[in-house]
Amino acid sequence: MNFALPLLEKLKQEMTSKTSEIIQADSKMPILKIEAKDIREAVKKLHDDPAFDMKYLNCISGLHLTQTKEDGTLDLLGFEVLYVFSSARDFSTIAVRVDLPEKNPAIDTIDDLYGSANWFEREVYDLLGVNFINSSDLRRIMLPQDWEGHPLRKDYKEQASYNGMPTTRPNEMESIRIE
Amino acid sequence: MSFYQELPENILVTNIDQLLGWGRKHSLWYLMFGLACCSIELMHTGGPRADLERFGSAPRGTPRQSDLIIIAGTLTYKMASRLKLLYEQMAEPRYVISMGSCSNCGGLFDKAYSVVKGVDQIIPVDVYLPGCPPRPEALLESLIFLQKKIQNEKFLRK
Numbered sequence: 001m002n003f004a005l006p007l008l009e010k011l012k013q014e015m016t017s018k019t020s021e022i023i024q025a026d027s028k029m030p031i032l033k034i035e036a037k038d039i040r041e042a043v044k045k046l047h048d049d050p051a052f053d054m055k056y057l058n059c060i061s062g063l064h065l066t067q068t069k070e071d072g073t074l075d076l077l078g079f080e081v082l083y084v085f086s087s088a089r090d091f092s093t094i095a096v097r098v099d100l101p102e103k104n105p106a107i108d109t110i111d112d113l114y115g116s117a118n119w120f121e122r123e124v125y126d127l128l129g130v131n132f133i134n135s136s137d138l139r140r141i142m143l144p145q146d147w148e149g150h151p152l153r154k155d156y157k158e159q160a161s162y163n164g165m166p167t168t169r170p171n172e173m174e175s176i177r178i179e
Numbered sequence: 180m181s182f183y184q185e186l187p188e189n190i191l192v193t194n195i196d197q198l199l200g201w202g203r204k205h206s207l208w209y210l211m212f213g214l215a216c217c218s219i220e221l222m223h224t225g226g227p228r229a230d231l232e233r234f235g236s237a238p239r240g241t242p243r244q245s246d247l248i249i250i251a252g253t254l255t256y257k258m259a260s261r262l263k264l265l266y267e268q269m270a271e272p273r274y275v276i277s278m279g280s281c282s283n284c285g286g287l288f289d290k291a292y293s294v295v296k297g298v299d300q301i302i303p304v305d306v307y308l309p310g311c312p313p314r315p316e317a318l319l320e321s322l323i324f325l326q327k328k329i330q331n332e333k334f335l336r337k
Binding site for chain 1: 256257259260284285289292293295296297300301
């Protein structure tokens, strides 16, 4: 018995924009795919409406979508941000997914609704560079503050050195190789 | 009859370098700097079975009281500046054991974006201890190796 699917269909009905769609409907965790501008509306409904009663934010995860072309190069297809919520009432879990463009990915913050969202958003910002608009405190959470780039992007290029420390080490076996 | 045989039984003859080395090698207080799974083996080595303290090596919580730092685990770039600060706070003469593959050369995380590829890029290392992680016996051997090095040092004339 999947508790989440009826809830997700109800959320889909109540959204003002009718562009949302349910994906992975037969899986354990069905996902409602919505547009980035509707995220505040959907999350507010999940948080405040007693019919949903989603008081717990499990996680916010990010993904850089790519496709390998025939010549081996990567086709960058933008970002995906997934919000997973749980209800303490019947332990149902539902997920809301947002797709963002490759250039300047940005989405409204939800950390005024869920206090725990701030650290998740900082993690997604730190590793993927997704900008959360109006966030109360959007800094890097794990990497040093002076780090350049976002390492989980598929097109990330490692710097040659960081703060004077080289990021590579010569292979010492190469120096004793007999030609 | 030689000079040594003429001495009374409670007199030993040595030179100052040997005596200082003997004292210093048996009081290697180490700074606990466990970063990853190697630190679990470091704790085993401090435990009753291997027992680093048999060799006069006691764990200290502060760099200012330590002679030795055992870098046990994966060093990230964020931690590297902290390691340098801790190392600079230690009083000379100071020694470094790089424990495990990660601190030797990056090891498993050779291709990672956040891991220092070898502690010797930050601070000088006296003993490299291979293993992933090394067994407590191996850490004991590296300590004994370091003790031999200290015993042979000419401490008074550099």
